Amino acid sequence: MSLTIRVQTADFSLADEYRVLAQDSRCGAVVTFTGLVRELPDAALTAMELEHYPGMTEHVLEQLAQQAQQQWQTGAITIIHRVGKLALNEQIVFVGVAAPHRKAAFAAAMYVMDFLKTQAPFWKQELTASGRYWVAAKASDQEAQQQWQRDA
Amino acid sequence: MSLTIRVQTADFSLADEYRVLAQDSRCGAVVTFTGLVRELPDAALTAMELEHYPGMTEHVLEQLAQQAQQQWQTGAITIIHRVGKLALNEQIVFVGVAAPHRKAAFAAAMYVMDFLKTQAPFWKQELTASGRYWVAAKASDQEAQQQWQRDA
Amino acid sequence: MVKVKFFAALRERLNCAELTLDCGPNETLATLRARLVDLHPSWQTELHDKDVLCAKNFSFCGWQDRVSAGDELAFFPPVTGG
């Protein structure tokens, strides 16, 4: 079953990614998640800059996709994460899952996102009018990941 | 916040629907669900035929979208459901949710799908080589809907 | 008068998509169903199937809900969209 992992500076097309996921004739459900760069509530965000650990990133994402595919018996899974400088409203991350049924497609997409947030070696900097700031890890992301272990 | 409900015979474009959902600058997360007509494991499915109750369908879907938007404080929600004759591999249903964060976007999209399955007056017929068959309601769909009430 | 609609497999089995009926005093979905069976004895089994759902004015309703003149009612099997 096809797994696609891409870490890239270029943008991606949801339509193109969906077309590939929808090709699997055993899969009646396709779930996609897209994350975008958005304004901060309190600061004038102008852009994000994303750094990653080449080699480890791809390895971690590949493992996550494999785990999700096995656990929920899904079809194709695609993970795309952009790095480098991203302007306001640009796309950052895409996770797409095709599965025979909706429950598996939703669960696998959420699992990949929850683990990506805490396990994939990406680091974000916010570029604002007043300077550049490394984003702090969120406790809510740790909790979302740990919830899967409690539920297991 | 924009709610879009469409019941139509025409196909829809995921790319177009996503473009609208991604416009909300407060929403960093967009989740989409697409359901497709697929082969039956045991019968030669040639097409599906979908009937609905005009008036009630739109009313139920609008209420579901409103409930989901309020419960998870989401941005735009779009629900599209096709009716009439749909060939193998055609798109049947689309649910898209924009939200500030991924958890709300995923939850609202799952909520809409789970309630749509048991509350929206659509009925499917499978057209196969050996005849036309009304699809029976699934206990698993009832359970998925009731789970939300237990979790509330 | 009330309008009564039937959908999907139920519509096919009754061979009826829509009819109109006078609305009696103190009418409920249950009394209306009983009157439909009086008019069409062969509908007895189908309309009393425990899975049959009913709606009033585009919302699900119960068999004890009141019916008023002008209401649009509907009877149908469990839904299977999505």
Added chain:
Amino acid sequence: MVKVKFFAALRERLNCAELTLDCGPNETLATLRARLVDLHPSWQTELHDKDVLCAKNFSFCGWQDRVSAGDELAFFPPVTGG
């Protein structure tokens, strides 16, 4: 020899993206960290920050994991992608 990489805020604070180090016998991530602090006393606080994560050959690992010649090690702050 082992390769050691630093990322993100930690790389900036140490002002070091990558270095190589001899690999001693019975080396662990913890002994290697201690040797880095011997070489760069100003790194003490940063490398002992309880939030610092370590990886060996592209997978997360613990401070007691063994290190062998040829390994690629990395130290970095909690991740914030997605």
